[in-house]
């Protein structure tokens with residue numbers, strides 16, 4: 390049986406399966422012909438893509454700007470080690486197309502906020518699924534979907550928590566309706582093993598190093614293939630052998646172990662990452678790999694410290710100094726030896742406790758050395774303690790559940806369920822007070838709330854269509870806003886924070902305003918993007934500037950739309 394034949398059979402079986410699930414042939418056709426935009430092909434996005442294709446969706450457009458890193462491999466199942474450094478969207482497309490030749494997948498390696506995606510681009514989709522990892526891009530997608538009047542399924546996961554939120558701005562609550570907690574609350578595990586970009590990545594790496602050496606290894610630890618460096622294994626060389634004679638002295642074993650661990654994690658691993666430079670498309674950061682001699686000097690030249698007081702660590706406070714490389718080596722070596730002894734005494738796994746001085750100093754020193762190697766500004770132990778308290782691992786189970794729920798919700802939507810009758814799905818861990826069974830997460834369906842009155846996106850949007858090469862900001866204000874919408878603007882600003890119009894310019898910005906309000910939108914590079922308008926009475930509006938050649942300026946008000954449910958096909 391050739392692969393084409395098998396694929397055709399498989400695809401028709403999917404549609405038969407859908408009909409068995411009581412979907413009418415009209416809905417099945419709708420699924421077959423709907424175009425879906427999937428933004429983000431990471432942990433959640435990979436799951437969503439697979440579910441879309443195996444649920445009968447054929448036309449899928451992927452947008453992701455990033456490349457695959459080693460730390461993605463444990464849960465982003467579409468990617469393999471030979472894909473490291475390649476673009477996620479491209480590899481995901483190739484792999485799925487190979488598996489399901491009937492699918493028509495388009496891959497864009499772009500920032501979703503790029504001008505390459507005008508409003509018309511979004512309008513072609515029956516739905517948008519957002520599987521992003523940051524607030525800024527999510528807010529943008531929420532807004533552009535509101536302007537394009539396309540239903541959005543917003544997804545996310547952090548550890549055991551996750552969410553799927555169906556959104557139709559103006560009809561349901563949107564992503565902008567509720568103020569979000571600052572993004573720094575939790576740090577997802579990413580880019581840990583391969584190439585850290587922030588000091589948070591270095592701190593997470595250092596806590597994993599602690600776990601790999603002294604703890605109970607979990608599969609989610611990106612360093613889990615370094616088992617041979619576990620102290621429980623290394624200690625066998627020191628323990629008396631069967632014949633009853635000791636192979637090495639305790640002190641020799643400690644020194645040897647320290648050297649071996651430092652060689653591995655501060656030289657060999659860094660050399661390996663450095664050797665990958667040519668393969669990676671993202672610009673490599675400048676790396677500083679210590680030499681063997683430097684490490685040896687640190688190992689043998691440090692004065693033997695007997696207690697943690699000898700290290701003269703400062704009291705925990707926000708103004709502590711960041712350790713120099715010499716100090717970090719000194720603390721690292723001392724703490725490593727202390728932890729080796731602790732492990733030997735307890736003969737069991739150690740658990741990282743950010744409130745334990747030695748453990749925290751170990752993680753601070755390791756993260757400082759990692760940060761220095763990657764040319765990242767390190768943090769003092771006060772800050773490291775704060776960061777270590779916020780680490781939450783990414784769990785593939787959560788991603789899989791979220792990926793399942795969102796496609797299920799999409800199928801319900803396309804089969805005629807009004808978006809208001811879908812639900813917000815929230816995933817959370819079973820509270821400790823409840824007996825634990827095999828299911829560790831609970832899914833709570835929540836009623837979809839109406840938009841909040843204060844939300845600028847749900848309130849009213851202004852869709853501005855004009856020839857952006859000809860229309861000046863002043864014309865937009867006088868002939869568009871004032872004449873067509875009766876909005877009396879006090880100021881108009883871009884999302885980059887530039888004021889391009891002021892009704893009563895004060896001295897400082899008057900020159901800027903005078904220049905900009907006589908400029909065309911094209912000259913100001915304000916095209917296919919939202920701008921902010923504040924009117925005289927303090928009401929805020931969002932407007933989208935859309936270019937069309939040689940047409941008169943037109944402003945449409947968009948408010949609560951598609952109230953009659955989706956029957957877009």
Ligand SMILES: Nc1ncnc2c1ncn2[C@@H]1O[C@H](COP(=O)(O)OP(=O)(O)OP(=O)(O)O)[C@@H](O)[C@H]1O
Nearest residue numbers: 429431432453454455500501521522526578579783
């Ligand atoms: N503005 C953007 N435009 C396009 N893609 C984006 C944008 N911002 C983030 N992404 C993509 O969204 C995806 C989010 O996936 P995910 O949360 O799994 O992140 P990750 O970095 O792959 O893994 P981790 O869970 O380790 O953070 C990433 O692949 C990222 O490249």
Ligand SMILES: [Zn+2]
Nearest residue numbers: 563566844847
């Ligand atoms: Zn809203």
